[in-house]
Amino acid sequence: MTRTGNVRWLAVASLALLVSVAGCGGGEGDGDTNRTAELEALRAARQELVQLRQEAVDLEARIEASESEESSGAEADADAAGQEGVEAAEAAPTVEELEAELATLEARLPQVTDDFGAAVVAFINADPPVEGEPLKPEIKEVMGLKIAEDMIVAREYIDQGGDYRRALDIYEQLTKLDPDNGELQAAIAEAEEMRYMTEERFALAKKGMTQDEVREVLGQVNVYNIKDYTDKGVVSWLYPREDKGAAGVYFNEKNGEWRVYQLDFDAVKVPEEAG
Numbered sequence: 001m002t003r004t005g006n007v008r009w010l011a012v013a014s015l016a017l018l019v020s021v022a023g024c025g026g027g028e029g030d031g032d033t034n035r036t037a038e039l040e041a042l043r044a045a046r047q048e049l050v051q052l053r054q055e056a057v058d059l060e061a062r063i064e065a066s067e068s069e070e071s072s073g074a075e076a077d078a079d080a081a082g083q084e085g086v087e088a089a090e091a092a093p094t095v096e097e098l099e100a101e102l103a104t105l106e107a108r109l110p111q112v113t114d115d116f117g118a119a120v121v122a123f124i125n126a127d128p129p130v131e132g133e134p135l136k137p138e139i140k141e142v143m144g145l146k147i148a149e150d151m152i153v154a155r156e157y158i159d160q161g162g163d164y165r166r167a168l169d170i171y172e173q174l175t176k177l178d179p180d181n182g183e184l185q186a187a188i189a190e191a192e193e194m195r196y197m198t199e200e201r202f203a204l205a206k207k208g209m210t211q212d213e214v215r216e217v218l219g220q221v222n223v224y225n226i227k228d229y230t231d232k233g234v235v236s237w238l239y240p241r242e243d244k245g246a247a248g249v250y251f252n253e254k255n256g257e258w259r260v261y262q263l264d265f266d267a268v269k270v271p272e273e274a275g
Contacts, residue, residue, distance in 0.1 A: 162222035
């Protein structure tokens with residue numbers, strides 16, 4: 001079982017408002033003594049998001065490991081491990097329990113992300129930058145937290161959904177906050193390079209590869225470009241090309257695993273009007 005494609009569509013909360021605030025400038029701050037506490041709360045909220053995402057990654061790994069054990073018949077060997085092994089196996093959560101825990105966590109993440117974004121905007125709006133003046137240290141720090149968070153979200157659109165367009169939209173918006181951010185510029189360059197399939201990259205895919213191996217060399221396919229022909233026992237992945245055609249990777253199932261049986265760089269022909 002693969003979890004790639006089970007996309008956690010996380011919202012980039014109030015990004016447009018944040019961009020507009022950063023560029024316009026307002027009045028002086030009101031000297032609110034709660035400012036430091038609010039900054040600490042934002043740091044903590046950002047750390048919570050990092051921890052929640054790591055928990056999700058850990059849960060996915062545990063689920064895959066449990067599924068692998070079940071499929072290999074590891075449970076049948078419990079008696080050979082003695083009573084202690086049996087008790088440990090009984091205490092371990094089931095795949096269904098782990099999946100329920102993951103579902104709960106994934107349902108929570110979008111709201112935590114939105115809350116963080118709204119808190120960032122509120123913090124900046126309370127004492128907005130003044131046009132032509134250097135950013136105050138706390139504003140610069142908070143913008144940095146927001147940029148780091150939204151870059152992770154953008155990366156999730158790529159890694160989980162193959163949605164380079166949406167990721168690039170986020171990156172481009174973030175450049176309005178920090179146009180000289182080297183990490184951001186590198187992420188944009190990588191996304192632009194991977195957005196469209198080339199003959200050179202497509203040649204790295206070979207017949208017999210698993211889906212994970214194809215992702216490794218070609219990148220994550222857009223979930224909307226996965227076609228499941230259940231009646232024929234075939235799954236196809238289409239990778240768009242810059243000329244509006246698409247390259248196709250075709251899988252069939254062998255011994256319980258989906259492997260490449262056909263590759264076609266011209267799976268979708270270039271439309272006549274674009275040729």
